Amino acid sequence: MTVKLGVPSKGRLMEKTFDWFAEHGITLTRTGSEREYAGAVEGIDGVSLVLLSASEIPRELANGRIHLGVTGTDLIRETLVQWDQKVEPLAELGFGHADLIVAVPSAWVDVDTLDDLDAAAAAFRAAHGQRLRIATKYHRLVRDYLRHGGVADYRLVDSQGATEGTVKNMTAEAIADITSTGETLRANHLKVLDEEPVLRSQATLFRARKACKNGPDRAVVERLIAQLGL
Ligand SMILES: Nc1ncnc2c1ncn2[C@@H]1O[C@H](COP(=O)(O)OP(=O)(O)OP(=O)(O)O)[C@@H](O)[C@H]1O
Numbered sequence: 597m598t599v600k601l602g603v604p605s606k607g608r609l610m611e612k613t614f615d616w617f618a619e620h621g622i623t624l625t626r627t628g629s630e631r632e633y634a635g636a637v638e639g640i641d642g643v644s645l646v647l648l649s650a651s652e653i654p655r656e657l658a659n660g661r662i663h664l665g666v667t668g669t670d671l672i673r674e675t676l677v678q679w680d681q682k683v684e685p686l687a688e689l690g691f692g693h694a695d696l697i698v699a700v701p702s703a704w705v706d707v708d709t710l711d712d713l714d715a716a717a718a719a720f721r722a723a724h725g726q727r728l729r730i731a732t733k734y735h736r737l738v739r740d741y742l743r744h745g746g747v748a749d750y751r752l753v754d755s756q757g758a759t760e761g762t763v764k765n766m767t768a769e770a771i772a773d774i775t776s777t778g779e780t781l782r783a784n785h786l787k788v789l790d791e792e793p794v795l796r797s798q799a800t801l802f803r804a805r806k807a808c809k810n811g812p813d814r815a816v817v818e819r820l821i822a823q824l825g826l
């Protein structure tokens with residue numbers, strides 16, 4: 597058995613993860629054709645690379661199919677109930693920074709805070725006989741955040757992508773999504789509530805508690821952690 601390291605299979609997250617490991621003396625490479633999801637690890641024995649969708653990495657860590665994995669903290673916290681019992685953060689990698697925020701139409705001049713949103717939701721229900729819709733893929737995190745913020749009269753609608761477009765498309769009145777530069781929000785005439793974000797996320801290296809409990813795998817994981825200087 598080898599220790600499995602799960603890394604995002606494409607895009608900036610993959611490239612920056614490769615760079616981060618290279619800076620720490622471990623070379624990760626994609627092998628095979630450009631479209632083949634195969635990879636290699638050099639600089640340590642007994643570790644193999646598994647290229648996965650960033651959103652699948654939390655589940656693969658939780659069920660112990662990979663020992664280590666790089667993904668955003670947002671995806672870990674959204675996907676895993678009691679996430680800290682299943683995975684242990686080993687290092688924040690300093691890229692993939694994004695805030696999970698709640699945003700409303702810029703034209704809603706009276707809505708800047710969660711209190712305002714709660715009032716707007718109540719008014720919306722009174723006017724339309726329906727609850728205000730908030731589009732998101734982060735159901736668990738957003739529900740907890742709104743409950744703590746005292747917002748009650750809303751319903752979440754699922755949006756797995758292009759979430760900022762749902763307001764214009766009239767499938768939602770507000771959204772909760774990640775933002776980095778804020779450009780997508782501005783382009784879609786949305787403004788972020790003037791509150792702490794739901795979550796500040798960045799790419800993080802996690803260890804799976806289940807897979808790393810004992811046996812020879814644990815020794816390899818410990819060696820890798822030492823070699824990375826963590
Ligand atoms: N614009 C952005 N700036 C910085 N980080 C981002 C940005 N968009 C997404 N991320 C982060 O990248 C990670 C992966 O996001 P996302 O779920 O979009 O991945 P993906 O690679 O598109 O997944 P999939 O392969 O399932 O389509 C998340 O942790 C997210 O916070």
Ligand SMILES: O=P(O)(O)OC[C@H]1O[C@H](OP(=O)(O)OP(=O)(O)O)[C@H](O)[C@@H]1O
Binds near residue numbers: 776778780
């Ligand atoms: O604040 P910005 O820098 O504009 O970035 C934010 C955008 O980036 C992510 O989308 P992504 O490109 O991953 O596509 P998605 O809509 O499929 O999630 C996120 O969902 C936002 O739409």
